[in-house]
Amino acid sequence: MISLSERIRQDFETRILSGELAPDERLPTEQQLMAQYQCSRMTVHKALSALSHMGLVDRRKKAGSFVARPRVHSMVLDIPDLAAEVAQGGRRHDFRLLARQIRSSSPDWPGRTLCIDGLHLADGAPLALERREVSLKAVPEMRDADFTTQSPGSWLLAHVPWTEAETRISAAGATADEAAALGLSAHAPCLVVERRTWRQAAPVTHVRQVFPADNYELVGRFGPSGR
Amino acid sequence: MISLSERIRQDFETRILSGELAPDERLPTEQQLMAQYQCSRMTVHKALSALSHMGLVDRRKKAGSFVARPRVHSMVLDIPDLAAEVAQGGRRHDFRLLARQIRSSSPDWPGRTLCIDGLHLADGAPLALERREVSLKAVPEMRDADFTTQSPGSWLLAHVPWTEAETRISAAGATADEAAALGLSAHAPCLVVERRTWRQAAPVTHVRQVFPADNYELVGRFGPSGR
DNA sequence: CAGTGGTCTAGACCACTGA
DNA sequence: CAGTGGTCTAGACCACTGA
Numbered sequence: 001m002i003s004l005s006e007r008i009r010q011d012f013e014t015r016i017l018s019g020e021l022a023p024d025e026r027l028p029t030e031q032q033l034m035a036q037y038q039c040s041r042m043t044v045h046k047a048l049s050a051l052s053h054m055g056l057v058d059r060r061k062k063a064g065s066f067v068a069r070p071r072v073h074s075m076v077l078d079i080p081d082l083a084a085e086v087a088q089g090g091r092r093h094d095f096r097l098l099a100r101q102i103r104s105s106s107p108d109w110p111g112r113t114l115c116i117d118g119l120h121l122a123d124g125a126p127l128a129l130e131r132r133e134v135s136l137k138a139v140p141e142m143r144d145a146d147f148t149t150q151s152p153g154s155w156l157l158a159h160v161p162w163t164e165a166e167t168r169i170s171a172a173g174a175t176a177d178e179a180a181a182l183g184l185s186a187h188a189p190c191l192v193v194e195r196r197t198w199r200q201a202a203p204v205t206h207v208r209q210v211f212p213a214d215n216y217e218l219v220g221r222f223g224p225s226g227r
Numbered sequence: 228m229i230s231l232s233e234r235i236r237q238d239f240e241t242r243i244l245s246g247e248l249a250p251d252e253r254l255p256t257e258q259q260l261m262a263q264y265q266c267s268r269m270t271v272h273k274a275l276s277a278l279s280h281m282g283l284v285d286r287r288k289k290a291g292s293f294v295a296r297p298r299v300h301s302m303v304l305d306i307p308d309l310a311a312e313v314a315q316g317g318r319r320h321d322f323r324l325l326a327r328q329i330r331s332s333s334p335d336w337p338g339r340t341l342c343i344d345g346l347h348l349a350d351g352a353p354l355a356l357e358r359r360e361v362s363l364k365a366v367p368e369m370r371d372a373d374f375t376t377q378s379p380g381s382w383l384l385a386h387v388p389w390t391e392a393e394t395r396i397s398a399a400g401a402t403a404d405e406a407a408a409l410g411l412s413a414h415a416p417c418l419v420v421e422r423r424t425w426r427q428a429a430p431v432t433h434v435r436q437v438f439p440a441d442n443y444e445l446v447g448r449f450g451p452s453g454r
Numbered sequence: 455c456a457g458t459g460g461t462c463t464a465g466a467c468c469a470c471t472g473a
Numbered sequence: 474c475a476g477t478g479g480t481c482t483a484g485a486c487c488a489c490t491g492a
Contacts, residue, residue: 003461017389018427029477040463042269045478056389061470062477070384072307073422075394077447080299157297162244162283164450167302171398171418171440189416189440191398195300198450200245213398213416220304223391223425230480256458267482272459289458289490458489466482473475 004039008047016056016067017223027057027065075220079167079193082209083154086122094121095151098181102136102143109203111137116152119181120209126182127215132207138199156205163197163204169218170194178210189213231266235274243283243294244450254284254292302447306394306420309436310381313349321348322378325408329363329370336430338364343379346408347436353409354442359434365426383432390424390431396445397421405437416440 002010015021028036033044048065051057055074059065086093099117106113113133120128132152134142138160145155173187184190191211197204229237242248255263260271275292278284282301286292313320326344333340340360347355359379361369365387372382400414411417418438424431 005461017391019388023388031477040465041478042464043462045480046461049479059478060472061479062472062475064477067388070389071311072305073392073394074303074305075392076301077304078299078301084298161246161250161294162297164244165300165302165448167300167447167449168444169396169418169446170444171416171438173416173440187414187416189398189400189414191396191418211398213400217395217397219396220394221392222394232480258458267484268459269483270481272461273480276460286459287490288460288488289456289492291458456490456492458491460488461486463485464483467480469479470477471475472477 004037005043005046005050008033008037008044009050012047012051013054013056016051021067023067023069025067027067029064073222075222077218077220079195079218081151081153081157082120082128083151086120086127089122091123093151094124095119095147095149095154096121097147100147103133109133109135111135114142116147118147118151120151127211129178129181129210130207132205134205135203138202138204152205153207160199160204163199165195165197168192168194171213172210174210174212182210182212184212191216191218193218231264232270232273232277235260235264235271236277239274239278240281240283243278248294250294250296252294254294256291300449302449304445304447306422306445308378308380308384309347309355310378313347313354316349318350320378321351322346322374322376322381323348324374327374330360336360336362338362341369343374345374345378347378354438356405356408356437357434359432361432362430365429365431379432380434387426387431390426392422392424395419395421398440399437401437401439409437409439411439418443418445420445 012027030041030044030048034041037044048057048059052059056068057065058068083093096119098119101115103113103115105111114136116132118130119126120130134152136143141159170192172190172192174182174184174190176186179186179188190213193209196206239254257268257271257275261268264271275284275286279286283295284292285295310320323346325346328342330340330342332338341363343359345357346353347357361379363370368386369382397419399417399419401409401411401417403413406413406415417440420436423433
């Protein structure tokens with residue numbers, strides 16, 4: 001059973017996405033909607049406020065509420081932990097540790113950092129090559145963690161609470177080292193996902209994951225069915 | 228001046244992201260927060276409800292509100308129209324029409340489709356190669372549109388209201404044709420952005436954009452600064 | 455069964471801003 | 474300056490579910 005405010009929100013979402021309400025068209029005022037739906041102002045306000053938050057409606061004081069013009073496709077992209085994502089697809093995930101070293105302080109990284117190279121495998125086949133730096137100042141416990149069974153990403157997800165993150169997605173040709181580790185020919189096209197995370201403006205980790213093309217893609221949706 | 232409910236929301240966001248409140252830790256009840264902030268229940272409810280919507284907090288009846296465990300990094304990726312994005316970066320955008328034809332009905336596309344090949348240029352340099360199919364059944368007016376000045380993407384954004392969309396991001400080596408059009412060597416790594424859009428479950432357009440690697444990247448953020 | 459969150463009401467005051 | 478949306482209050486009833 002959905003709430004009345006959710007029904008009002010869905011009504012207008014449907015009418016906007018169907019084109020019945022065109023961009024720049026004015027929606028009824030909250031007063032009119034109160035009469036139409038026989039409910040209090042807070043209930044219609046919640047519905048219109050949610051549409052405004054979604055970017056489907058622009059609300060302006062005195063002027064009213066208007067169907068927004070589509071400008072960008074803002075897409076919600078879920079980037080889960082690789083181990084979780086592979087497991088959800090019903091495949092077996094393994095992480096093979098390739099190298100591990102501790103580096104001293106650098107301009108980018110105050111304090112010592114743990115540098116980890118590893119390979120993600122899905123059902124035994126190479127999925128992605130990962131190079132990660134972790135600040136031991138931010139996460140000292142990681143020095144003694146074991147990555148033969150658990151990937152550094154999974155470890156961090158389980159041991160470090162919420163962080164701020166920036167993700168960059170690009171393409172690149174595999175370097176000689178990357179090609180060798182992934183079983184590709186040199187310069188083979190790859191998808192590169194790079195993520196930096198912080199806690200309180202202090203860097204926690206920086207990871208670069210290289211996926212052979214045609215082996216991985218990111219999918220995002222926008223629309224009423226998508227939520 | 229921010230509202231009280233927004234301040235409450237930010238207080239808890241900060242405390243969660245800083246780690247002061249650890250995953251699974253219980254937050255105060257709405258009753259306790261009413262006393263603490265000297266406000267009504269609706270005000271604290273709005274704040275906690277927003278945190279729940281953001282995924283930072285899990286709320287369960289009778290049990291209470293708890294800091295959520297980080298699982299995925301859901302990242303909001305804005306994929307604007309290329310012309311608008313280039314212009315925003317202070318560069319000049321041009322679209323060069325390479326081919327245009329009308330195809331008859333196919334299994335994938337009921338009704339005739341308009342097929343457009345073109346090249347996006349930023350300050351005169353190739354930015355992306357685009358191949359697009361548009362359903363003339365859904366958008367008959369497009370048959371007579373002029374794409375020497377405006378790209379098909381900009382035209383659609385201006386003439387077709389909200390759609391549902393699915394975006395896929397992957398990497399691929401340039402085909403011979405793509406390489407020639409973009410001035411690359413064959414098999415050069417490229418970022419591929421593919422988007423399908425619908426209105427009322429009827430396909431509107433399908434576009435595949437190929438960006439030379441190192442020429443383009445997608446950036447998304449998660450965190451308190453990001454909103 | 456009692457505590458908690460989800461929703462709603464009927465009112466209020468206010469800031470903003472377009473007619 | 475009057476219409477509109479933003480926020481808040483003090484209450485209510487209810488569904489859910491863990492102690």
